[in-house]
Amino acid sequence: MSLKAKIYRPAKxxxxxxxxxxxxxxxxxxxxxxxxxxxxxxxxxxxxxxSQVSLTFDDKESxxxxxxxxxxxxxxxxxxxxxxNIKAYADNFSYxxxxx
Numbered sequence: 048m049s050l051k052a053k054i055y056r057p058a059k060x061x062x063x064x065x066x067x068x069x070x071x072x073x074x075x076x077x078x079x080x081x082x083x084x085x086x087x088x089x090x091x092x093x094x095x096x097x098s099q100v101s102l103t104f105d106d107k108e109s110x111x112x113x114x115x116x117x118x119x120x121x122x123x124x125x126x127x128x129x130x131x132n133i134k135a136y137a138d139n140f141s142y143x144x145x146x147x
Contacts, residue, residue: 050097
């Protein structure tokens, strides 16, 4: 069985106002088998334990080095950088504001 991994830097969730914990890189293993549904309770389960493992690294190069050391195939997903939108409260009442 060959493992495949996804290396990415997670975005902040909707409940965060700051950028904390979004500077680290994460390695998640792709599921090797499909999930199955329990007919009685409706819970989903999987026999693949590697999909439950998530590793955190300080930088992308460390995550790539880990994959290459253990022979894990990987895909790197670069984060989209957000553009900085600095705006003052007074801009809401500016004459040059586009309304519409």
